[in-house]
Amino acid sequence: MPVPVDDGQHRKIKMAKILIVDDDEKVTTLLGRYLSSLGYQVTTVNQSSKAISAAEQVRPDLFILDIMMPPPDGFTLTGMLRDNIKFARTPILIITALDNSNSRATTLGANGYLAKPFNLDELDAKIHELIGDQQ
Secondary structure, three states: OEEEEEOOOOEEEEEOEEEEEOOOHHHHHHHHHHHHHOOOEEEEEOOHHHHHHHHHHHOOOEEEEEOOOOOOOHHHHHHHHHHOOOOOOOOEEEEEOOOOOHHHHHHOOOOEEEEOOOOHHHHHHHHHHHHOOOO
C-alpha cells in the first residue's frame, strides 16, 4: 500500500513495510503472499527470537505477531518492542487463537487484535485502521 512520505523537500510515496512473526510457516506464507499482493513490503519471521534483529533491519511500519510461539511468546515480544525506542510507537497487530487475549495484548501495548481464524478482508481492514495513510 502506498504511504505518502514528506522528507522536507519532496513528497514521495513508499510502500508500507510489514513484519509478520509467527512460528507457523503456513500462516506466514499465506499472510505474506496475500499482503504482498496488496502492495505491502512483507518480511516474515518464523522464530520469535529473531524478530528484534529482523525489525532492526527492516524498520517496519507495522508488526503482526502471533501470541502462542516458543519463547519469547507474542506477549513478551510486544513488551520488548515497546521497550525499544525505535519501535515504541510502531503499531502492533496481534493475531491468535487464544481466547480472551485481547485485554492482555492491549495492556502490553498492542494496537489491535484479530482472533484466528479470521477473514483476510478483516485483516486488510485492521491494517488500514492501524497504519492508514500515516508515515
